[in-house]
Amino acid sequence: MSKSNDPQVSRRNFLTGAIVAVGAFIGIVAGVPATGMIISPAIKSMEKATAKWFALGSTKSFKIGEPQTERVKVVRQLGWRRHVSTETMFILTDDGQNFIAMSDVCTHLGCHVRWLPDKNVFWCPCHNGIYDKHGKNISGPPPRPLDRYKVKVDNGQLFVYVEG
Ligand code: FES
Secondary structure (H helix, E strand, C coil), X not given: CCHHHCHHHHXXXXXXXHHHHXXXXXXXXXXXXXXXXXXXXXXXXXXXXXXXXXXXXXXXXXXXXXXXXXXXXXXXXXXXXXXXXXXXXXXXXXXXXXXXXXXXXXXXXXXXXXXEXXXXXXXXXXXXXXXXXXXXXXXXXXXXXXXXEEEEEECCEEEEEEXX
């Protein structure tokens, strides 16, 4: 009689296999979160690494006294995922030398504001929030001014800093 036909051996093999399978399952269930905790800081540092300065062109190309819409394509590395989005902002200069860059995201609940040149204000269509041309909240529910991006002028070019 061969060993594989021995009912004692078969039962032992089955139990050994079952124990190994249960152990492997427990190892996977416990190991996946632990692995995530270990590599999470590395993922976060990869996300931060995508912040950068975007060139918006010559400072002379911006109209004085009127916000101008600019869009930048931002690539974010979220762990192993690559996410591409477009951020819209308004650039304003009152003198052609000093610039501000304002987010188009309303500080109330995150709708996108629009520049109304005939009224000289930004308007949020969601709850009728109003901001002046420098992004200061002047009417409606927005609790604070429009967020700003860092800007710099280098060699006659305007740059805006966008977080990754
Ligand atoms: S989201 Fe803009 S006013 Fe509410």
